[in-house]
Amino acid sequence: MTTITIPRGMPQYDDVPRLDVEKLRADFPILGREINGHPMVYLDSANTSQKPRQVLDAIREHYERHNGNVSRSVHTVGTEATEAYEGARAKVAAFINAPGADEVVFTKNSTEAINLVAYAFSNASLDPAADPRFRLGPGDEVVISEMEHHSNIVPWQLLCQRTGATLRWFGITEGGRLDESNLDELVNERTKLVSLVHMSNIIGTVNATARITERVRQVGALLLLDCSQSVPHQPIDVVDLDADFIAFTGHKMCGPTGIGVLWGRSELLAAMPPVLGGGSMIETVALSGSTFAPPPARFEAGTPPIAEAVGLGAAIDYLSAIGMRAIQWHEKEITAYALDALATVPGLRIFGPVVPVGRGGTISFALDSVHPHDVGQILDSVGVQVRVGHHCARPVCVRYGVPATTRASFYLYTTTGEIDALVRGLEQARKVFG
Template identity: 75%
Template sequence: MTDPGTVLKDELYGDMPKLDVGAIRADFPILGREVNGRPLVYLDSAATSQKPVQVVEAMREFALAHNANVSRSVHTLGTEATEGYEGARVKVAAFIGAARPEEVVFTKNSTESINLVAYSMLAASLDPKADPRLRLGPGDEVAITEMEHHSNIVPWQLLCERTGATLRWLGIADTGRLDLSNLGEIVNERTKIVSFVHQSNLLGTINQVSPIAQRAREVGALVMIDASQSVPHMGVDLADYDVDFMVFTGHKMLGPTGIGVLYGRTELLEAMPPFLGGGSMIETVSMTGSTFAAPPAKFEAGTPPIVEAYGLGVAVDYLNRVGMDAIRWHEKELTAYALAALGTVDGLRVVGPGAAVGRGGCVSFHLDGIHPHDVGQILDSEGVEVRVGHHCAKPTCVRFGVPATTRASFYLYNTTAEVDALIAGLEKVRKVFG
């Protein structure tokens, strides 16, 4: 692959990394296809990114030449499969700056990762001998925010319902930023865990971790961040964040579906009860009881997504080769361009921050009098693929008084010409609906 990351001189910002987007797009054959007779404009990477040929071919070769189960065999294929699987764990740990590979637990997605922690805390709440940091009961509280994806709301609602704890949340200001004015009230001495999104999948807002984490530490609460939208786009080094848990997913970062990650501090993973029981997660088993393997095996019961994990490792290689700083800067420029262009469309309201500062590369908007589903269908007729609906963030839509939004999301392979195609498509929407 041609090195797509170069450093160019910018008059205002000095040496800033720039991408050779043409070289990158050559690695994504799907971007060359047509949709409804029009060139494909894929603006839905916040839901699922496309995969480069390097990932697809590596997974194919692994399945054809190294297919076997992991951690259970002494034969050659089993050893090769295990090396590929565990090698991916090492790559992911290094990518996020984890202290040890064993702090990376493979799951099937971010949703399962969050549920793993919530259900482990439920199990701990039923065991009076469990680590008190993990136990909840009446009088205890869980804190989240109003801008969460449903996967960071529902598991905590269930945990609170089943333990008698109370769910509380930080609100959203009119600007699309978190309202931290009552942080000291929401995160208090009764709070057991604070779980919040690093970058909103609807608003694009990038939340500051430090003030929330600092307040949580003051009251002895655990901290989790949902980094599904930030790890793929801006690079996340855990050394910069005082968190206990972090979740993200492979299919939003050029990897396959069916593979996700839970990062957890070693001491907490060791203290947590297992989520699923079965093969590979045990130390010993008898008819009267079992003991469990050390993390991460304790949380990876049964045959894991082996090829998918390997593919995620290759996706990490690709992102490292391109350079996360270059990706972040490219998306920042695209987002600024898109926000300015969207401002020229009559009746269009951006839902979220209106400037490309402290926000990521997904932009949600609402056209007055036109339902997002109609917007999406007309854009699709023009080959422009966007997301419509509440984006699994219904409370955020309610907060801003819209039933749903249209969302365009950008990644390393998108161009300003594709933003122009989006704007042309929106002008057609306006003509159709008068």
């Protein structure tokens, strides 16, 4: 069992189960690989997580024994596929404490989930009879932040271009926190939607949203949270969050690619117009017009990602059996260890919070006079897998005056030994380019 020395006087909570990390790592076949003759050190889980055998086996077993289309057939295999697909939906609902499974819409990823809401706004804006909460026009405003992933920027830019609405945003403080100093001015009676990242994919900041949510409710706007980085790493309760929509994706939480989730309040989903038309999302169809199924089917046109949903359900089973509080605490310890370890590297600058409070296990940094791409190549040469670039969050790089960063990101299978390997690799990069 991996033992972690808790740095910086962090308290020890006896009621949080400890992870047996070495035992967990045995569930992930890829972690036994070598890269360039070195044991692989995978520090890119914010990009995509690795998958345990339990998930791989569930997907294979589905294709081998239950492969049929859903909601279309009365035969045995089709019924089994439908039950597995809807069973996965129920698991997602329970995992985030949604009041009902009908509030869970399957998408292919977080990006599609956010776009689904944006295009629902766009379609409603063309219909004078649509719910006024979803109609936008000149004079209306959408609020995001400088901290967003591109998937929570571009859809709103396009929506504002289509409707004539105005896009506004929160800034970022030098310490990597959301700048709420102008909250009351920014979120005002013209605001129709606030869409914010819950945990930053580039600087790791976990945004405390209670004050913003209160202001959103005061002005009668809607709130969407991009939870792509938070749902895999900490307990999420949509009732406590008090958002109107959240988006997240399966491949960052031990699940397969090609499956994501939009959760929305049931009455809001019922008021939203459809975005994609086709099979399965209809109630009746005639050449003169069509009526549409209630949510979530209304937003799941065509054959959905069935096996991927099964895989996501298996990933939720896996994470739930371990316990999200235990995962969260392990990552807090690992992040604290990494922040202290990286502080020993001369010329290294960390972007975002430099203490393990209000942040997750994603750390972006720059090494003096060494381009991040060169850092990444040196690290890869010794088996350390990190991401380099602007991480689909270019405004953050612009905010801090850098073209790109190197990013290390952790998960339930990350060890202190892997952090040590990262530091050794960075010291090697300093020697090579120093």
